[in-house]
Amino acid sequence: MKNIIKKVLSAALAASLALSLAACSGGNNAAGSVSSSGSAGSASQTGDGKEYKVGIVKFMDHASLDQIESKVQQELDAKSAELGVNFNYADYTFNGQGDSTTLNQIAAQLVDDGVDVVVPIATSAAQVMQSVVTEKGIPIIFAAVSDPVTAKLVNSMDAPGGNITGVSDALNTDMIFDMMVAVNPDIQKVGLLYSKSEDSSKKPIEEAKAYLDAHNIAYVEKTGTNTDEVSSAVDSLIGEKVEAIFTPTDNTVMSAELAIFEKLNDAKIPHYTGADSFALNGAFFGYGVDYDDLGAKTADMVADLLVNGADPATTPVVVLAHETATINTETCQAIGLDLDDVKAAFATLGIGVEEITTAKSFE
Incomplete structure (x- = not known):
């Protein structure tokens, strides 16, 4: 049944974004489709192999966000091997194509999939994910949110106060x-x-x-x-x-x-x-900021949340140096x-x- 839902959603997203795709730069991923890059992390032979479902939602295709997505996935693979678990992102990676309707549909799909965490990349993606998935108790580790306080994602950088934190690319x-x-x-x-x-x-x-x-x-x-x-x-x-x-x-x-x-x-x-x-x-x-560093730090925070039980409400937002x-x-x-x-x-x-x-x- 789940596969049928995914196929229906992908078809709906593709139809709804026929016009907006032309405005987005590059990118090989169809809106709402599973990313073609990366794969689910393989569990270490020494670990228990527990699977965690990691939803990754990129706001749109362009070089910065593509770079972050790729690095998050690479670091999750490394953490899978290191910790003896399976961070499965390959089945739960989506591209919002810069469209709020699509992002809302993706959020609903991730809730239906029962993911353990959502990683939105860019402010707009984080705002939509927060409005949908946090109501279901799903935590968020965002990536590349320049000003999460102004965006009303967190109460403060040091004490986010909700089920959401992440890594900022705040500008000097x-x-x-x-x-x-x-x-x-x-x-x-x-x-x-x-x-x-x-x-x-x-x-x-x-x-x-x-x-x-x-x-x-x-x-x-x-x-x-x-x-x-x-x-x-x-x-x-x-x-x-x-x-x-x-x-x-x-x-x-x-x-x-x-x-x-x-x-x-x-x-x-x-x-x-x-x-x-x-x-x-x-x-x-x-x-x-260095977006490779940002992606790696985001993945590390995901691992800390899922494996070590870190609390997003008390985990400060990370701001990388320029x-x-x-x-x-x-x-x-x-x-x-x-x-x-x-x-x-x-x-x-x-x-x-x-x-x-x-x-x-x-x-």
Whole structure:
């Protein structure tokens, strides 16, 4: 009966997302289908082989979230062998394709499946999962939620207070602008590009405005809720003659980056962003947490919850440190910046540089 339900759900999700799939970047997973990457962890011969059902829900396809999903799965496999249990995620991994209706259907399916924990990747996925699965007593360990307090997922970072905790990719917005100013001390106008529909963007955009106001730098805001709207927003920012553009950890813009970076290159406008995956997809610059580390830490928290009985209500949200700026060397050259000069500017702030070239996804 369960297999029949899954088939019906997959068909329903595929039909409901026929239009939205075109707006998502890349990805091989059909909405609502089991992920093709990874497999259920194999139990150690020395353990009791107890199976735990781990639901993994990725908000949409793009390089950052794909990277996190893959690392969570790899670490769960490692923990399965280490602890002598079976973290079965392969039967319970879903892709929400950026659609709230689909995410709600997935949440209902995971409840029906009786999973032991849900791992939503990104703020929007976490919010939908919280609204459905926590009512059934299923705990949540989220990944890549930039501001879980503002998103109303937890009461505080130190004491979440509910059946939910996880790992945050909170952004050091001021440092990004310090680096922007270090590269161009005379900058006069900055574009702010983001989606109003994403809670993860609200706080860093407020921080960006405060920074720019304090430094007497003008700014222009443009938003979009899909790739076409983001592309139009970029056209407007180019027309406004901004000298640089800032985007936080915004999934909507991230999914559109491959469609907009060449426009920005032609206009000689550097795009400063909140994750290295933006730079992988053509943006000039990315700065934020290491998503491999984030995925591994998320999986470790899942293991601690399920095997050791850790209480989400008293388990602090983990915030990883920011260490490295990622520069797309092809884009750096295309917009007329000298890589050595950029490195020297960042060095004055104690920031190292990791070099990358444009690709669709991480290897």
